[in-house]
Amino acid sequence: MIDNLFTAGGVCGILILSIPAHAYSIYVSNEKDNTLSVIDSENLEVVETIEIGQRPRGLTLSDDNNLLYVCTSDDNHVEVLDLDSHKVVNTLPSGPDPELMALGPDGKLLYIANEDDNLVTVVDLETNSMTTQIPVGIEPEGMGVSPDGKWLVNTSETTNMAHFINLENLEVEHNVLVDTRPRVAQFSPDGSEVWVSAEIGGTISVINVDTKEITTKIKFEVAGLQPEEIQPVGLKFSASGERVFAALGPSSRVAVIDAVNYEVIKYLLVGQRVWNLDFSPDGKYVFTTNGISNDVSVIDTEKLRVIKSIKVGRLPWGIVVRP
Numbered sequence: 001m002i003d004n005l006f007t008a009g010g011v012c013g014i015l016i017l018s019i020p021a022h023a024y025s026i027y028v029s030n031e032k033d034n035t036l037s038v039i040d041s042e043n044l045e046v047v048e049t050i051e052i053g054q055r056p057r058g059l060t061l062s063d064d065n066n067l068l069y070v071c072t073s074d075d076n077h078v079e080v081l082d083l084d085s086h087k088v089v090n091t092l093p094s095g096p097d098p099e100l101m102a103l104g105p106d107g108k109l110l111y112i113a114n115e116d117d118n119l120v121t122v123v124d125l126e127t128n129s130m131t132t133q134i135p136v137g138i139e140p141e142g143m144g145v146s147p148d149g150k151w152l153v154n155t156s157e158t159t160n161m162a163h164f165i166n167l168e169n170l171e172v173e174h175n176v177l178v179d180t181r182p183r184v185a186q187f188s189p190d191g192s193e194v195w196v197s198a199e200i201g202g203t204i205s206v207i208n209v210d211t212k213e214i215t216t217k218i219k220f221e222v223a224g225l226q227p228e229e230i231q232p233v234g235l236k237f238s239a240s241g242e243r244v245f246a247a248l249g250p251s252s253r254v255a256v257i258d259a260v261n262y263e264v265i266k267y268l269l270v271g272q273r274v275w276n277l278d279f280s281p282d283g284k285y286v287f288t289t290n291g292i293s294n295d296v297s298v299i300d301t302e303k304l305r306v307i308k309s310i311k312v313g314r315l316p317w318g319i320v321v322r323p
Helices: none
Strands: 002-008 011-017 025-030 035-040 045-051 056-061 067-072 077-082 087-093 098-103 109-114 119-124 129-135 140-145 151-156 161-166 171-177 182-187 193-198 203-208 213-219 235-237 243-247 253-258 263-269 274-279 285-290 295-300 305-311 316-322
Touching: 025 056, 025 285, 045 305, 056 098, 067 098, 067 316, 077 098, 087 119, 109 140, 109 151, 119 140, 129 171, 140 193, 151 182, 151 193, 161 182, 182 235, 193 235, 235 274, 243 274, 253 274, 263 305, 274 316, 285 316, 295 316
Parallel strands: 056 316, 098 140, 140 182
Antiparallel strands: 002 011, 025 035, 025 316, 035 045, 056 067, 067 077, 077 087, 098 109, 109 119, 119 129, 140 151, 151 161, 161 171, 182 193, 193 203, 203 213, 235 243, 243 253, 253 263, 274 285, 285 295, 295 305
8 A cells, every 4th residue: 555645626635545456557648848758557656758759649559568659740750669668669651740540450550640631641550651541621630440440530620520431441431510629539339439529619429320420419517617618638438338538628627427328427626738548457547648737647437536646747648558
């Protein structure tokens, strides 16, 4: 057992945390420092800082969890980090300003959103070469692959659409109009729905994958905050698919949503300007990147409360947990 001092929204306290049964590592991209922070799950502290390319944002693990792909946006490529040596071992062509990406169903193709040229770039990871580019809407960002490997959903921030790309022919087959400035697309574990966050619209659209129609829109209200302060960005389903944790940007809140009835269970106060999040392998914790307070909040998913704040680099953006 270890004692920890945590701070969330100016509230301080001491909590006793149990050491995880199985150790894992948490990787955080620090957009302004051009670094990755490595957090050890045994003590929930930064144990290493890795220099990386310019303006790192989106992070994705390889299928075997041995490599980390890093969108280094201002270098206009993706850097490949070996997670045993913590050395960059390769760079991948990505097109200009890569932001988010998704691994294909067989782990051989990487799909990358290029914010500046309205394309999704497809990279063959066996040859480290670009195979094709798919035209999408203006300012593409979100990238979600369906569990059955049939669909890639890309969001375009300015066109305000979710584009359904057929991964067999690599063509856009359906466009769904969502609310203003969509950021992230996440499929439910059973593949029946894809959830799309709209940062400026302040909503999450739930899209039926079979019909390609919006079945519901989830809205948020936080006492004491103006609607424009509540800006959904990062989304993550629990393994069971019963809950979704949604980062609400400058509101400094994470919404816990019942994914069956689409109701908000609770709002959790985290660090300032919460961007993205990821689960621990056992699902007991959610870790969030907080861009303005330069920290990671640790959420206990059973008790639904923030239990610790971990200082990282400047403007933490992306986060991924390596089992």
